[in-house]
Amino acid sequence: MLKKRIxxxxxxxxxxxxxxxxxxxxxxxxxxxxxxKKYEQEGADELVFLDITATIEDRKTFIELVKEIxxxxxxxxxxGGGISSVEDVRKLLExxxxxxxxxxxxxxxPELISDLAKEFGSQCVxxxxxxxxxxxxxxxxxKGGRExxxxxxxxxxxxxxxxxxxxxxxxxxxxxxxxxxxxxxxTKLVSENISIPVIASGGAGTANDxxxxxxxTKATGALAASVFHFNEIGIQDLKExxxxxxxxxx
Numbered sequence: 001m002l003k004k005r006i007x008x009x010x011x012x013x014x015x016x017x018x019x020x021x022x023x024x025x026x027x028x029x030x031x032x033x034x035x036x037k038k039y040e041q042e043g044a045d046e047l048v049f050l051d052i053t054a055t056i057e058d059r060k061t062f063i064e065l066v067k068e069i070x071x072x073x074x075x076x077x078x079x080g081g082g083i084s085s086v087e088d089v090r091k092l093l094e095x096x097x098x099x100x101x102x103x104x105x106x107x108x109x110p111e112l113i114s115d116l117a118k119e120f121g122s123q124c125v126x127x128x129x130x131x132x133x134x135x136x137x138x139x140x141x142x143k144g145g146r147e148x149x150x151x152x153x154x155x156x157x158x159x160x161x162x163x164x165x166x167x168x169x170x171x172x173x174x175x176x177x178x179x180x181x182x183x184x185x186x187t188k189l190v191s192e193n194i195s196i197p198v199i200a201s202g203g204a205g206t207a208n209d210x211x212x213x214x215x216x217t218k219a220t221g222a223l224a225a226s227v228f229h230f231n232e233i234g235i236q237d238l239k240e241x242x243x244x245x246x247x248x249x250x
Contacts (some may be wrong), residue, residue, distance in 0.1 A: 002115075004250070005046055005221035006046065006184060007199060007221050008035070009049075010098070013051075032069060040233065043236050047077050047078070048078045049078070049097075050080045050101065050128075066092060068175055077098050079167075084112070086119050089119070089120060099124050099126050100118070103129070103130065110159065114165050117165070125164060128170050130145045130171050131189075132145070132148070139153065143170065154193045161194045168199070172186055175202035176201075181209040182213040190220035199219065204224035206231075207242075214242070
């Protein structure tokens with residue numbers, strides 16, 4: 001069985017780390033390079049960097065910032081935001097990323113998933129899914145959560161796997177930043193529907209939320225931002241607590 005992973009996320013806007021609630025009301029959470037170094041030292045298993053306005057502003061991810069962060073890391077480093085081609089990914093991998101995350105571009109051009117998997121291997125391709133319930137339907141959202149699609153979340157995750165994705169980063173927009181706990185229902189639905197790893201994201205508020213998501217769903221990773229950025233949960237303390245619950249962590 002895969003050991004569980006604890007993954008801090010750096011949401012980047014204008015070169016600074018930011019965090020909001022339900023994808024809105026963003027506030028500054030610190031210097032991304034300082035935070036990356038801190039998480040490496042504290043024992044994070046991976047780090048995710050998302051340039052959250054790259055798609056909306058129709059520009060590419062900050063390559064220079066990726067280089068600076070990559071220099072500080074020995075743990076796997078996933079980068080997302082504004083990626084729409086094989087060439088974009090090549091540049092990011094050359095800058096030091098280990099994996100890339102695609103969301104809007106994958107929805108608009110699903111063949112991009114296959115192209116990237118063929119070129120760089122499935123292990124490099126993370127498909128990020130921002131999901132929100134509308135009229136009791138779990139719908140995929142794009143453009144930083146600003147635009148609903150007609151894709152059903154669980155079906156899109158399955159299709160992404162078929163096309164060659166190596167992992168799904170599943171963010172509940174309803175839970176994002178609320179600290180009310182991970183969305184166990186949608187995480188369970190998606191993680192039981194596919195065979196590739198699922199990272200749960202959106203809603204972490206306490207160490208017990210991590211215990212629940214690992215015990216009650218098949219998620220192999222749990223991602224959080226503000227609880228780590230603002231020192232509300234220490235990564236080492238969290239790992240110790242998970243171990244006491246017989247949850248194997250990296």
